[in-house]
Amino acid sequence: MTEEPTDKETVREMLIAKAEQHATLTAADNDAIRKATFRIRSLATEEDVVRQGERPDSAVFISRGMLARYHTLPDGDRQYLSFHIAGDMPDVQSLFLKVMDHSVSALMASEIAMFDHRGLTQLFARRPGVAFAFWRLTLVDAAIFRQAITNNSARDPPSRLAHLCCEQFYRAREAGIAAEMSCDLPLNQTQLSQTLGMSHITVHRALQSLRRDRLLDLRGGKLQILDWGGLVTRAGFDPTYLHIAKESAISARIFRGQR
Amino acid sequence: MTEEPTDKETVREMLIAKAEQHATLTAADNDAIRKATFRIRSLATEEDVVRQGERPDSAVFISRGMLARYHTLPDGDRQYLSFHIAGDMPDVQSLFLKVMDHSVSALMASEIAMFDHRGLTQLFARRPGVAFAFWRLTLVDAAIFRQAITNNSARDPPSRLAHLCCEQFYRAREAGIAAEMSCDLPLNQTQLSQTLGMSHITVHRALQSLRRDRLLDLRGGKLQILDWGGLVTRAGFDPTYLHIAKESAISARIFRGQR
DNA sequence: CGCAGTATTGAAATTTCTCAAGCCGAGTGG
DNA sequence: CCACTCGGCTTGAGAAATTTCAATACTGCG
Numbered sequence: 001m002t003e004e005p006t007d008k009e010t011v012r013e014m015l016i017a018k019a020e021q022h023a024t025l026t027a028a029d030n031d032a033i034r035k036a037t038f039r040i041r042s043l044a045t046e047e048d049v050v051r052q053g054e055r056p057d058s059a060v061f062i063s064r065g066m067l068a069r070y071h072t073l074p075d076g077d078r079q080y081l082s083f084h085i086a087g088d089m090p091d092v093q094s095l096f097l098k099v100m101d102h103s104v105s106a107l108m109a110s111e112i113a114m115f116d117h118r119g120l121t122q123l124f125a126r127r128p129g130v131a132f133a134f135w136r137l138t139l140v141d142a143a144i145f146r147q148a149i150t151n152n153s154a155r156d157p158p159s160r161l162a163h164l165c166c167e168q169f170y171r172a173r174e175a176g177i178a179a180e181m182s183c184d185l186p187l188n189q190t191q192l193s194q195t196l197g198m199s200h201i202t203v204h205r206a207l208q209s210l211r212r213d214r215l216l217d218l219r220g221g222k223l224q225i226l227d228w229g230g231l232v233t234r235a236g237f238d239p240t241y242l243h244i245a246k247e248s249a250i251s252a253r254i255f256r257g258q259r
Numbered sequence: 260m261t262e263e264p265t266d267k268e269t270v271r272e273m274l275i276a277k278a279e280q281h282a283t284l285t286a287a288d289n290d291a292i293r294k295a296t297f298r299i300r301s302l303a304t305e306e307d308v309v310r311q312g313e314r315p316d317s318a319v320f321i322s323r324g325m326l327a328r329y330h331t332l333p334d335g336d337r338q339y340l341s342f343h344i345a346g347d348m349p350d351v352q353s354l355f356l357k358v359m360d361h362s363v364s365a366l367m368a369s370e371i372a373m374f375d376h377r378g379l380t381q382l383f384a385r386r387p388g389v390a391f392a393f394w395r396l397t398l399v400d401a402a403i404f405r406q407a408i409t410n411n412s413a414r415d416p417p418s419r420l421a422h423l424c425c426e427q428f429y430r431a432r433e434a435g436i437a438a439e440m441s442c443d444l445p446l447n448q449t450q451l452s453q454t455l456g457m458s459h460i461t462v463h464r465a466l467q468s469l470r471r472d473r474l475l476d477l478r479g480g481k482l483q484i485l486d487w488g489g490l491v492t493r494a495g496f497d498p499t500y501l502h503i504a505k506e507s508a509i510s511a512r513i514f515r516g517q518r
Numbered sequence: 519c520g521c522a523g524t525a526t527t528g529a530a531a532t533t534t535c536t537c538a539a540g541c542c543g544a545g546t547g548g
Numbered sequence: 549c550c551a552c553t554c555g556g557c558t559t560g561a562g563a564a565a566t567t568t569c570a571a572t573a574c575t576g577c578g
Contacts, residue, residue: 053499071409074495079409093402096395101402101500124391128384135394136355142397143352143360145404150330150338153411153456157566188524197412199567204526219525236333240312241360416534447556458535463558478557 023133043106065110080195157206162235186221282392302365324369339454416465421494445480
């Protein structure tokens with residue numbers, strides 16, 4: 001389970017790649033990103049990175065593994081909010097919202113790069129184009145949260161589960177870390193129930209239904225897609241909300257000062 | 260119902276006030292905001308401002324009334340995502356996410372100021388402090404979405420409704436547009452059901468329960484708080500997620516170039 | 519081998535939804 | 549001034565879905 005720590009240079013390139021998914025950056029922008037300092041940290045399964053109520057002073061970039069965000073309810077129960085894969089930055093918001101309103105933990109053995117808030121803030125102040133990229137990233141996050149509201153409020157159990165799987169596979173695919181027709185999804189049925197707002201029994205029956213229809217299989221933390229088209233239909237999945245395309249060319253030009 | 264259009268100068272001051280809730284701005288920042296051009300538009304109840312799938316070229320600031328964001332499902336059903344009051348900017352994300360993944364409509368006769376994307380982008384590129392304020396605003400939005408996930412997934416019907424009411428009243432209060440113990444909430448029971456992920460019958464029973472316990476009353480589009488403490492308890496409401504306090508002093512200083 | 523955590527299954531208890539009908543209040547037109 | 553209508557609210561009751569409870573497998577690992 002213990003793998004070699006990722007090379008720092010690799011992390012820098014991953015971060016730049018992520019930023020470039022959200023904006024067209026100049027060489028100077030990239031250089032500025034490269035200069036941002038960070039430290040690598042390994043996480044064990046279930047380990048928390050930050051907890052609800054804390055005031056972190058650094059933001060997280062995932063170089064390997066998978067993290068989750070969750071609310072802790074008054075009765076101690078958990079509500080999972082989102083899942084994040086290598087290349088994601090689940091915690092940019094902590095830069096601007098001092099007190100954490102949720103926790104972040106590792107779903108599997110993972111490795112993260114921790115960027116000091118101060119350094120990031122300076123980077124964003126000096127390089128509007130970079131700020132723009134990371135801002136956009138937080139906006140896509142918000143779009144994913146919106147979709148989760150709809151998913152947990154308006155879909156029946158099998159569709160709900162199917163939608164979650166569509167989203168995770170699609171994002172893993174886009175990030176280039178999915179196998180041909182499968183990806184990691186290290187959640188047991190109890191965690192799925194705490195994600196989808198239903199009991200673990202209902203999750204189990206929903207899963208059975210999707211398996212019976214040969215749409216997917218999910219076991220041992222691996223999601224196997226059996227019939228993508230069928231799954232998309234069952235889920236009512238429309239990836240528009242993931243906003244894979246970049247910002248408009250106009251905005252990009254303005255941000256690069258070519259007004 | 261048709262009131263005088265808000266004075267443009269008033270809108271400018273409202274916008275600055277909103278920005279200052281999220282960051283400490285310089286006089287130059289404020290001047291730059293003041294120079295942003297916009298046009299006023301009146302909206303009738305139920306009128307859409309933008310629809311899912313469209314590519315708007317301006318962002319909305321609410322000068323009077325109340326707007327909602329919602330998803331339209333494949334079967335034509337609606338899922339409400341959030342509600343916005345005077346002083347809110349529900350649509351900043353459209354600046355960076357070209358295609359709307361949801362619609363925005365008026366819940367009552369309202370008035371909005373529409374800011375051109377191009378002008379806003381230039382403003383943000385030139386004034387990092389201003390960008391910071393609006394970025395933070397979108398992050399609070401995201402925190403509210405997260406809370407909605409939890410609300411609709413993990414709370415029983417009366418708590419769910421109570422939580423929505425707590426949030427709306429608290430925000431109206433903060434915005435200074437609530438009466439002593441009441442505020443607007445122009446939603447009928449069907450709309451509430453499309454917000455909270457339950458049938459309108461269940462909404463009705465939940466409402467009865469809260470009325471019976473003398474916690475609140477909700478009728479004719481007005482929310483009346485009868486027992487704030489009791490309501491907060493019933494809802495499990497903790498306003499931390501609304502992030503009413505500003506960003507840290509350090510970030511503010513960096514953004515003002517005092518590094 | 520046995521433990522612990524997870525998955526699976528059945529069945530009862532409970533909640534929520536659907537359906538159906540009546541009511542109420544505001545606005546309308548005769 | 550009074551039926552009339554329309555939208556929204558209220559209520560009851562049966563149907564359906566979900567949760568809870570309980571018990572039994574399964575699996576990886578020490």
